[in-house]
Amino acid sequence: MMHRTPLILGKKTYKDISDDICALVERFPSPRFMLGLAGAQFLFLIFVLVQGAIVFKGLGLMGVSHPVGWATDIVTFVFWIGIGHAGTLISAILFLFRQKWRTSIARTAEAMTVFAVMTAGLFPILHVGRPWLAYWLLPYPNQRGPLWVNFRSPLIWDVFAVSTYATVSIVFWYVGMVPDFATVRDRAKNIWRKRIYGLLSLGWRGTAHDWNHYEMVYMLLAGLATPLVLSVHSIVSFDFAVSSLPGWHTTIFPPYFVAGAIFSGFGMCITLMTIFRALVPTIKDYITMEHLDVMNRIILATGMMVGYSYGSEFFVAWYSGVEYEQYMILNRALGPLNYSYWTMVTCNVLIPQIFWFRKMRRNLWVMFIVSIFVNIGMWFERFVITVTSLHRDFLPSNWGMFHFTMFDFGALFGSFGLFLTLFLLYLRVLPSVSIAEVKPVSKVGYEGGEHGHH
Numbered sequence: 001m002m003h004r005t006p007l008i009l010g011k012k013t014y015k016d017i018s019d020d021i022c023a024l025v026e027r028f029p030s031p032r033f034m035l036g037l038a039g040a041q042f043l044f045l046i047f048v049l050v051q052g053a054i055v056f057k058g059l060g061l062m063g064v065s066h067p068v069g070w071a072t073d074i075v076t077f078v079f080w081i082g083i084g085h086a087g088t089l090i091s092a093i094l095f096l097f098r099q100k101w102r103t104s105i106a107r108t109a110e111a112m113t114v115f116a117v118m119t120a121g122l123f124p125i126l127h128v129g130r131p132w133l134a135y136w137l138l139p140y141p142n143q144r145g146p147l148w149v150n151f152r153s154p155l156i157w158d159v160f161a162v163s164t165y166a167t168v169s170i171v172f173w174y175v176g177m178v179p180d181f182a183t184v185r186d187r188a189k190n191i192w193r194k195r196i197y198g199l200l201s202l203g204w205r206g207t208a209h210d211w212n213h214y215e216m217v218y219m220l221l222a223g224l225a226t227p228l229v230l231s232v233h234s235i236v237s238f239d240f241a242v243s244s245l246p247g248w249h250t251t252i253f254p255p256y257f258v259a260g261a262i263f264s265g266f267g268m269c270i271t272l273m274t275i276f277r278a279l280v281p282t283i284k285d286y287i288t289m290e291h292l293d294v295m296n297r298i299i300l301a302t303g304m305m306v307g308y309s310y311g312s313e314f315f316v317a318w319y320s321g322v323e324y325e326q327y328m329i330l331n332r333a334l335g336p337l338n339y340s341y342w343t344m345v346t347c348n349v350l351i352p353q354i355f356w357f358r359k360m361r362r363n364l365w366v367m368f369i370v371s372i373f374v375n376i377g378m379w380f381e382r383f384v385i386t387v388t389s390l391h392r393d394f395l396p397s398n399w400g401m402f403h404f405t406m407f408d409f410g411a412l413f414g415s416f417g418l419f420l421t422l423f424l425l426y427l428r429v430l431p432s433v434s435i436a437e438v439k440p441v442s443k444v445g446y447e448g449g450e451h452g453h454h
Helices: 014-026 031-057 072-083 085-096 106-127 131-137 154-187 191-200 208-241 253-279 281-285 289-320 323-334 338-356 364-390 406-429 435-441
Strands: none
Touching: 014 154, 014 281, 014 406, 014 435, 031 106, 031 253, 031 406, 072 085, 072 106, 072 208, 072 253, 072 364, 072 406, 085 106, 085 154, 085 208, 085 253, 106 131, 106 154, 106 253, 106 406, 131 154, 154 191, 154 208, 154 435, 208 253, 208 364, 253 281, 253 289, 253 364, 253 406, 289 323, 289 338, 289 364, 323 338, 323 364, 338 364
């Protein structure tokens, strides 16, 4: 006899599932939820004020200076793009591999992807200094003479990769919600709610014809999104890897960036899931300790991949015989910005090792704190790659230091305000767990079979 842990706790009927998931959309939120939203909006207000001052006065308010021309704007851009990876991995790749444990968390992970990419997209636009001219990045016929973008530049590849990823992620997220919009529409008592969700549900009636088309489109979008998980962060890494600067000119960046993106994405996923469970207690039967345990295992595995990448950089620098590369690696670990390197190693490699212990993987406070450290470490990883490589290049006469300003911190913490505001509004107005996917697996064990006798 083998007992499998059920995917959904509480022996829910189909009606219970609809009631629980629609409750947050249909009822006024709890004071705890409103307090969380107020905190997020306060941070968002800081972001608006800081970015308004930077656009009005100039980028000099931030720490950028010669030779560090790329600083916290680009670091935070790469950080948020990385956050967006776990969502597509959970929703698309695990869907293709028929992993049933993804059903409860996929919707929220997809939302995380969409909001993270939206947040990331602001930073390159603001970093150009004249955001009202950011449309020059797009290749289109124009009347200004031979002013075309440089197609050989990975910065332009970024524009195509990130915009494609954002588009596919939004469509994939929306298509998955169509049957649930119809459920909310059919339950609605208010005429305007019925009309709005009716419009969003695209005339869904739940017939065999509807389900046939839906499943075909969902499968195609999952197949389309899967290669994007690998390609987008690889292309972001080319921003650095195709240059000739010591510390950037390295071929390990594409797989290293992808592993790091999945690592940081799952870290943020754990942060959001624990916040979600705290703000909405009824969701604990759907996002269970089993779901969080599996995500913590993935954090442990990808953390070790990232640690391997850090070690291989030392080996490649030594093996290359290039004195500039060797100096750069030593400067990262022992130079004036070494605090960022050791913060990165501690947060990304050492702290996640606590997840070897099952008790720690299933402790909400431990996983929440570790997930925060993971995201701190991953931000510092991008800082190490960007700033410590730029501040000391080939010529000592060209060296300089980077100093944080309050505007650097305001832009970084404010971006979390934008992200969390969007996320909490999503929880309030959209079905945050897939009703259509949870119902078929509500009696299924965690490993895929009916729980009970085998």
